[in-house]
Amino acid sequence: MAEFPNLSRRGFLNRSAAVGGLLVVPGLLTACSKADSDSTTGEGALDKLREQGFVRVAYANEAPYGYLEGNELKGEAPTLHREIFKALGIDELKPTLSAWDGLIPGLQAGKYDVVSAGMAITPERCGNAIFSEPEFISPTALMVKKGNPKKVTDLASAKEAGITIGVMSGAVEGSYAEAAGIPESKIKTLQKPQDGADAVKGGRVDAFLLTGISLRWLAKTNPETEVTEAFVPTLDGQKQFSPGGAVFRKGNEDLRDSFNRELKKIVSDRSRYVQLLGEYGFGETEIPPATLRTAELCKG
The missing domain is CATH 3.40.190.10 (Periplasmic binding protein-like II)
Known part of the structure; x- marks a missing residue:
């Protein structure tokens, strides 16, 4: 692989x-x-x-x-x-x-x-x-624990649920989360994709935000997780395709x-x-x- x-x-x-x-x-x-x-x-x-x-x-x-x-x-x-x-x-x-x-x-x-x-x-x-x-x-998605215990589907539902989101360091996904109104205190920075999967599995974050393409590939080697349906985030009023x-x-x-x-x-x-x-x-x-x-x- x-x-x-x-x-x-x-x-x-x-x-x-x-x-x-x-x-x-x-x-x-x-x-x-x-x-x-x-x-x-x-x-x-x-x-x-x-x-x-x-x-x-x-x-x-x-x-x-x-x-x-x-x-x-x-x-x-x-x-x-x-x-x-x-x-x-x-x-x-x-x-x-x-x-x-x-x-x-x-x-x-x-x-x-x-x-x-x-x-x-x-x-x-x-x-x-x-x-x-x-x-x-490359629409965005959320990696969550198997069964999606917080029942999140997108950034709006993540904000409403008050969950903690993981994003990669330097990644545009952090700005997507901020634009959706998720507090900075609820956004955790991670260094690489596997760190995000590990943080989800270990309960350090409730969801990991990245492209659906990347998360589905990552989920192949992290069966304790699942990936939500992908969605197109917005930034400054513009859809981010x-x-x-x-x-x-x-x-x-x-x-x-x-x-x-x-x-x-x-x-x-x-x-x-x-x-x-x-x-x-x-x-x-x-x-x-x-x-x-x-x-x-x-x-x-």
Whole structure:
């Protein structure tokens, strides 16, 4: 089983950290390499990939988004992207492991064709690459003890019940709890996801607040817990969808657009989406609304 993701890298947590690792490494783009000469750029990128018979994808080994288990590339992004590229006439994904901070610089340098890592769509990242339409959203949920003894369903019910909430240090979920009116004295800071599960099991907090995707994955190894139905929190009056998508090199708009056409077919078919990605903790609550568009997300 792949290690649980370092979520602060994903852009779902500390907003100030969302741009981490997106600056081009000095000299990286000017360095001459075989990857640069082989890169598919400009018009006809899809035709070139069809001709070679594979697409080079980068992953960061972060479950449940994209990780290697044995010799098999698994997770939300590779599973979804494999389905889409097969529909486009490309049968094979050739994976490249990258540190999270190197994903976009490596894409820019032509080391691979697509980032398949469930990367959050942010305006800063849109300045360095082009994103597909959202593949998923990341609504929030609560991990509680088995049986949900406090009967909480969302932050409003948590406030009403007067329970203690656990959040990860530096995570945006802390601001969600505060915006919902939960007193600071009832919000406990934890360092990593397993700390949250342990705090719930040990009774140090009544619930642990994080994305439903992450909590459902965490619950697999913490059977004494359960996860509430996911919900979309608000912050400053705005719904916090935290969407993620595939990432392409600038100049490959034709490839991105073809990808989007196949992606739309899947996200429009709820049962197909859940059948494909359910084992990784993605359900109907993670299907992006049709009105949520990358162009608007890139504006901020």
